[in-house]
Amino acid sequence: MKKVIFITGASTGIGRETAVYFSKKGWNVAATMRSPEKGKDLLQHPNIAIFAVDVLDSSSIKKAIDAVLIKFGNIDVLFNNAGYGLVGAFEAMTQEQIKKQFDTNIFGVMNVTRSILPYFRSKNSGVIINTSSMGGIITFPLYSVYHATKWALEGFAESLQYELRPFNIKVKNIEPGAIKTEFETAIEFVSISAYDRYTKPVHQTMLDTYKTAPGPQVVAKKVWQAASDGSYRLRYPVGGQGPLLLFMRWLLPLSWFMAMVRSQVEKRI
Template identity: 45%
Template sequence: MMSKTILITGASSGIGKAAALHFAENGWNVVATMRNPEKETNLADRDNILVTRLDVQVPATIESAISAGIARFGAIDAVVNNAGYGQYGVFEAITPEQVQTQFDVNVFGVMHTIRAILPHFRERGEGMIINISSGAGRFTLPLISLYNASKFALEGFSEALSFELAALNITVKIVEPGGTTTNFIKTSEEQYAGKAIPDYDPFIGAAFKMFDNLKGMQLATAEEVAATIFAAATDGTDTLRYLIGNEDFKQRVNNRLSLPDQEYIESIKRAYLQYMK
């Protein structure tokens, strides 16, 4: 039986790198893609891992990475759209260029990658797409309105696409991590839109207190998320969504789904007010 092959975007660190290692250690061939493959060392020395360039903002690199993966391993069975980042800051302080980049990476880059792989999947009569979303695709938090918007867009796109592609024997899945012990938070903080608008200062201070509290919670490791991605790829079901995170995170998602809309909104407002004191 031939080993299956998976292409993973954003495999230079965090969840993407952990997923590349997890799949490789479980007998899969892995096309581990990233913007700067020349900097990668410990993935490149494995026979069943191909490290190659893919920048989701440069469609030509998506095509070339897919071609390289097929040339090396014969076919691609699944794609994990993991590349992404979070734009922090109050919306008014975020530039139009930052808005565009957030969607270019988190939404349009995913779309470009899927568009590029679909002809191969259709030709083979099967395939799987796993999109890495976030709890921020199910509920909102202050200071990440752009990240929320991009992940809500990804969720809606993925769900609708799953109906279209099911008729072609192509499965779409969404993995939704809560907080993780990766450099995502550090990277997002570096992307913070720091333009000074003093009117927001009291709220921003309260929001940072809330985020500090969230950071103290038990976080899922990148390896635990990678194991969830592997389970999604191999469980033989057409399950759409996979949650991975601590109980508080899961409760937040469940509350958003089960509480009447305004009741949920008011509960969140009350939670934030405690940090304004």
């Protein structure tokens, strides 16, 4: 029986590229998204089927899992990839925007994970892979709420692996650096005039890092490694300067590292 990966947020970027990559590797792919019409082009690839999932709607998650099991007969890997980016001055962010950030990046991951765990437990195997970020270990200005969600995801996954190991369920986080996808153009930027002198040039400098960043293919390959290596390894840094920055954060005192970050991201001020 072919292996099966269940992907959230598969209509664009990392999720879409991962769906195509696993299809080429001979896996069956359940590509899920809120609006299935946005992913119709994926159907030209063999072994890919599209399912409607809103990660904040538990009934849609359960319905999709059941439908995937009927169509493909099993699920081996869950790839929690759906995400949303809110950046800018924290003071300018509304409660609704902050809630959306946590709903998508944390509660959505928890909803899908909780929904699939009974199945993984029943077959005593499974791999849960999350799109985290190097921003789950280190921070940059203007990303305070986004970082809060990714740091929460890192803690959630690190703790969860203990209780799932007795069931042979592996938990893994992919930690991309800057990756050139539709995500950077979809980032919601907010500010108020009091912060503009800082936020606007720093935000532009951060966006510039995407111009020379690798594409989502490098992340898809890392997801494949995480899904296939059979290990209990938790963290998989990938792409751009991410792995180097994570190493520097481990190596340097925090004050030195933060000074290094400021020297790069505040150079337009």
